[in-house]
Amino acid sequence: MRKIVIWGSGGHAREVNWLCEEMGVQVLGFLDERPEMKGQLVNEIPVLGTLDDIESMRHEVEIVCAGVGSPALKKRFAYDTIRSGFHIAAPLIHPRVRLSRRNIVGQGSMICEGTILTDNIRIGSHVIVNRSTNISHDTVIDDYVTIAPGVNLAGNVTLGEGAYIGIGSSVREKCRIGCWSIIGGGAFVKDDIPDVTMAAGVPAVVKKRLDKA
Numbered sequence: 001m002r003k004i005v006i007w008g009s010g011g012h013a014r015e016v017n018w019l020c021e022e023m024g025v026q027v028l029g030f031l032d033e034r035p036e037m038k039g040q041l042v043n044e045i046p047v048l049g050t051l052d053d054i055e056s057m058r059h060e061v062e063i064v065c066a067g068v069g070s071p072a073l074k075k076r077f078a079y080d081t082i083r084s085g086f087h088i089a090a091p092l093i094h095p096r097v098r099l100s101r102r103n104i105v106g107q108g109s110m111i112c113e114g115t116i117l118t119d120n121i122r123i124g125s126h127v128i129v130n131r132s133t134n135i136s137h138d139t140v141i142d143d144y145v146t147i148a149p150g151v152n153l154a155g156n157v158t159l160g161e162g163a164y165i166g167i168g169s170s171v172r173e174k175c176r177i178g179c180w181s182i183i184g185g186g187a188f189v190k191d192d193i194p195d196v197t198m199a200a201g202v203p204a205v206v207k208k209r210l211d212k213a
């Protein structure tokens with residue numbers, strides 16, 4: 001049986017735990033860098049500490065780095081996890097997801113309940129596709145992207161590394177969302193959005209440049 005350890009112990013990590021329950025996959029614990037969290041129980045699952053604390057499990061567990069929504073934090077957890085010699089989890093895909101066999105989903109990514117992915121879609125590593133999302137043909141989603149619940153992506157959309165797509169937003173066909181950019185909840189994106197930029201509204205307009213890639 002697969003044995004999973006999830007980075008994070010907050011709301012999204014608990015939702016990942018529920019996803020694992022729905023899939024019949026065993027979760028051994030959560031990882032959390034805050035010393036005060038070590039030894040606590042979250043939904044009856046122990047917070048184990050950090051990777052150093054689970055050294056002895058290195059060869060038996062799969063680590064989910066996408067137990068947090070922040071793309072930057074996912075990237076840091078993934079680097080630490082790989083550098084420490086742990087295995088990244090195979091994709092977690094809820095049984096009530098519809099996807100064609102011609103789609104590719106990368107390591108450490110998750111696809112939550114009620115999502116539909118049609119044809120020839122490529123999803124990178126450590127991507128979160130949250131509940132009830134529609135992803136259309138030929139879309140490309142790069143590593144560390146987070147898609148909040150209820151997002152609609154039309155055909156041939158590209159989401160650059162680390163993009164965050166806010167709850168209930170939609171992206172028109174052939175648009176590209178730049179790396180580490182954020183789309184506000186409820187937006188309709190009809191033009192390309194540059195890298196490291198926040199855009200929001202209907203139609204979405206650039207609101208500000210962000211500090212960090």
Ligand SMILES: CC(=O)SCCNC(=O)CCNC(=O)[C@H](O)C(C)(C)COP(=O)(O)OP(=O)(O)OC[C@H]1O[C@@H](n2cnc3c(N)ncnc32)[C@H](O)[C@@H]1OP(=O)(O)O
Nearest residue numbers: 130148149165166167182183184185186187198200201207
């Ligand atoms: C299971 C879960 O819970 S998953 C989590 C789901 N949650 C989400 O998807 C959250 C989405 N987040 C948002 O929409 C946020 O508003 C963000 C991240 C886009 C912006 O947050 P901040 O950086 O704090 O933006 P800030 O408050 O500085 O706003 C900047 C401007 O954008 C506007 N703005 C911010 N968000 C939106 C939005 N969703 N739609 C329209 N305008 C927006 C603000 O009104 C402001 O406009 P102004 O400059 O004309 O006054």
